[in-house]
Amino acid sequence: MVGKMSDNPFFAPSTLVHELPPFAEIREEHYLPAFERGMADQLAEIAAITADPQAPTFDNTVVALERSGALLRRVQLVFDNQNSSDTTPAVQELDAELSPRLAAHADAIHLDPELYARVRALYEARDSLGLDAQALRLLERYHTRFVRAGARLSAADQQRLREINAQLASDATAFRQNVLADTRARALVLDSPEELDGLSPDAIAAAAENGRVLGHDDKYVLSLKNFSNQSQLAQLTDRAVRARLLEASLGRAVATNGPLAIRLAALRAERAALLGYPSHAAYVVADETAGSVEAVSAMLARLVPAAVENAGREAAELAEAAAADGVGELAAHDWAYYSERVRQASYDLDASVLRPYFELERVLHDGVFFAAGLAYGLTFTERPDLTGYHPDARVFEVFEADGSSLGLFLGDFHARDSKGGGAWMNELVQQSELLGKRPVVVNNLNIASPAPGEPVLLTWDEVRTLFHEFGHALHGLFSDVRYPLFSGTEVPRDFVEFPSQVNEMWMVRPEVLANYAKHHLTGEPLPAELVARMGAAENFGQGFRTVEYLAAALLDWAWHSVPAGQEIADAQEFEAAALAEAGLAVPAIPPRYRTTYFSHIFSNDYSAGYYAYIWSEVLDADTVEWFGSNGRTVRESGETFRAGLLSRGGSVDALECFRAVVGRDPEIEPLLARRGLL
Template identity: 85%
Template sequence: MSDNPFFAASTLVHELPPFAEIREEHYLPAFERGMADQLAEIAAIVADPEAPTFDNTVVALERSGALLGRVRLVFENQDASDNTPAVQELSARISPRLAAHRDAIHLDAALYARVSALYEARDTLGLDPQDLRLLERHHLRFVRAGARLSAADQDRLREINAQLATDATAFQQNVLAASRAGAVVLDSAEQLDGLSADAVAAAAENGRVLGHPGKYVLNLKNTSHQSELSRLTDRGLRARLLAASVDRAADTNGPLAIRLAGLRAERAALFGYPNHAAYVVADETAGTVEAVDTMLAGLVPAAVANAEREAARLAEAAAADGVTGIAAHDWAYYSERVRQSAYDLDAASLRPYFELERVLRDGVFFAAGLAYGLTFTERPDLLGYHPDARVFEVFEADGTPIGLFLGDFHARDSKIGGAWMNELVHQSGLLGQLPVVVNNLNIPRPPAGEPVLLIWDEVRTLFHEFGHALHGLFSDVRYPFFAGTEVPRDFVEFPSQVNEMWMTWPEVLANYARHHVTGKPLPEEVVRKMAAAEKFGEGFKTVEYLAAALLDWAWHTVPAGQEIADAREFEAAALAAAGLAVPAIPPRYRSTYFTHVFANDYSAGYYAYIWSEVLDADTVEWFRGNGRTVRESGGVFRAELLSRGGSVDALDCFRAVVGRDPEIAPLLARRGLAGV
């Protein structure tokens, strides 16, 4: 396929992939040539008759695999955001081959010998700090990939990695299929009583798109909780919707979860670790299993106590309807009732103030201009990978371009649930590349011509994911190894969580929170009520999150060889042991649709969200009270942290911004756990 668009670097702006030319049949040939090319490049490094140097070994390694990198980044994004049957089939075929390819590089004894020789002599090479860190990190990657294992253990490692890749792909595809199949189809608008008119219209449009004309369809979001539960008055429908959510992929993914956890434990044992969590956390900022155990276990009692107080208030509201006790499908509904009563705040009435385009341009982009001086120009002349994907060029205050941002905001049947950021081009001084990043969300699409109105959580998600985008866009490193979000897993959520603060920053909120018809700003008294109401519900949110984090932790602290008979029984026992068996609050993810940890790279790392939130809450306090202007503070945060990627120790970046080690008190205050 001489016309394969992946075979040469893109000539478009900032090397944006040429999506107008890319077809699904281009992927496999590009993967195959990309892997072959990189192996040839590795062979050339190994065959170099010159003694290993930083340039002829480490830098050469950084330069290798350009074609494979191009196709992999584009394909991974499509696999998540526009997953067709052909893409699913190729993903299942190519995942184990990519795992084998990575093993072929990192288990190459001659290549490791060159890297190791340089590592042993690193103090004599005269390397600058970024070069030295690159050498050290590459060496560590080889070690953690098995370069020091015996030949027999390396053979077993290859088998494990291939099976893990196959099973993880199957797990994700099962969740996507189960989420599609679990969508709740309804015959009449009356059944959706309680939802706003635009939400009902969106459900009707969803029915039309999914082949159910005249019916109403509620898609399943990726989490256990479904946003409609807070508004639907039909208790039976609420129970049906939640059951569809929490029972997803129970039969198909239970056995896969057991096998994935077992294989990961076996792999950790090959490296001398007691379990997979110990292997993972050794290369994170937490450092040890004990550090994570201490933090998570320390938060549980206060969170549960907070949730119990909330449950008592909900039970009072439910009793007025003749409902005895609070079931899981009642929690969100009566929480909304309490908020309306106690805080005179109706969440549905706020949606007209949060129109997507205004939130994006006058909120998210405006905040980036306020803090960092950025400007954004939409480029309709540049095509994204899907008609929904919009392309924006991003500029410094002086007009210097820094990269491209793609926004793909709407839900569709071919997209996995949730929200995320991907990179389509990594920033690299070595390769002369600027970043191209994409944010994916799952906002329901209204009927044609109607405005896209967001709930408050969707506003938060938009700001959160753009924080990841900024981390990629601001990257200013020499080597792609360190680009953007290539930081420890328990640090990567920190910048995105910090970016959430702009959604309620007075100057920003006043700029975007305006009624989409009248243009009137969100009333100040409503803003105050929102701030007060935010505190109510922190018990639920913290318990829901901790249950998922400790569930992930339980799966991945199992030692090699321990038999697990049933995934749901294991899950129930793990939650009970953690003190989080709260029937009315299911984990944010149950095991069989927990793609973060069974299909993506958060295994033994879901604790990262609250670990990062310690840094986030502390940094928000710094932004508010350091005596600098917003732009000055943004400049420090960008220069000392966002631009550094993985080129500097993560906690050193935090210290360079805040001036000290992180403190947990701001997080406890935010979560309503201080003094509990």
């Protein structure tokens, strides 16, 4: 039942700064009425477009489409963020109910024959409409969207497409919820601090605090991160505990999500066939910068042999260290531990010694924000007067060099039982000149909460993640486009990771590292010799990391290259065969994600797109070289990168943006050098 306008904070635009959602007023019972009214309002707006007696014009059709769905957009951005960042049983139940309804709503728009006829008429006359470049691209993108959504199919095929889309939405939601539930359930509960030997005192204290929060008083709990190889494997000295931790990680959701993965892959293959593609992978990549299955396959195939060879050399070195401890055969749960041991011996670099120099607040303010000031002139002011969606979600106002307000940034850095694993960026308000919106973005991480009164000390990988996710945030904050369809990170999936990966370079820039890497007690800078050893050790372990990643990317590719009608009997057997065929059946290196908890591809937007990370890294490595060798100041280079790429969103072809900045097509050699694959 739709409530009254005055009852629901979603029914009118927020009056807060930059339309920050009024989280203090939003309650779970507001979501369903807002979704229902939002869908009804948008369908009424679509009906008004198709009922217009005037001939279709860019304004009365395409711009009207862009203006439609304001309420639905408002509630969906907030709901999606809560569902990933601070979910509850009620939110999950609503997600399961709404997912197929929202899929049906999208189909009602994209499969509306009268609406598509208007878009098609404009598209066919596009050269005579006198549109500027951004408007022309918007028309072309809408036409592509309608076609890829099935607007040209017969009525019978469209009906089957609707059924497929509804089932896919339901199954993806179930997959995601199963991963979250089993990730919680399989957290490793330990009885004594001795079992955590090797972890730092603050990490042991955090495990005790985690146990208290999760109802395991006087126990120590290691909650699982979303990826396979848990970070504590590198420090835990007890081999049996390491084995239990990895077993808990690798075994997630096998019974529930194996069958779901098979069905999701089959439905996607059937949908691709309906739309005229040989596989879901072919359907996806046709609208990405890669352009073809052959291009992706060739890049991945080029990387696999060198990565496996590199990992083999590393394995031999680790096996020697393991043998000295009486370990006969290097197992998957041993790799990270002995890798850290060899790293310490080879480079005199103990990762645990680094953590006191990476205190969260200092890394955030004197590292991440400082780098954004150097490159782009930004400043940040925390706004405790503005309420986030959770007590951990802090709100910062972002200012330009001239003092004008650019937008809002929310930082939600700590792990909790209600949050999904991993790290990500969401938009709460999308920038658009047409709608008069400024950007509001949020970064989510999963850093363990410390014991009360203790500092939050980061690992080197967590520092990297903080810089990475802020790169996504900058992509959203710098958006300067006219139309919502192009806002911020609305770019091809195999391009979206590029700006975030580029932003990682600031963590090791000497002027930035020196500004934030200071001991949290003494304020002493990270010693120069440690900095030098960190640089020397940067390529250590690249074989493992590249094989781990490629195994996940090629597993995704295998699932989504299956043609319609091919039956898969068992998900784990399919996974093993796919890895063997790709040359990546390396028992000691599990894929970064195994099938049954690979949420990126089965419940998020990365299906047949996980290759995007390394495809984007080609652009990233090339751009980092450009930053260091173009003869400009950091500020000048930052402004060029912002103006030519970060601000453009999807309003310009992605690779044209790259060429506008770097001045040429991308080259793969910088990536190969970075990964130790030359």
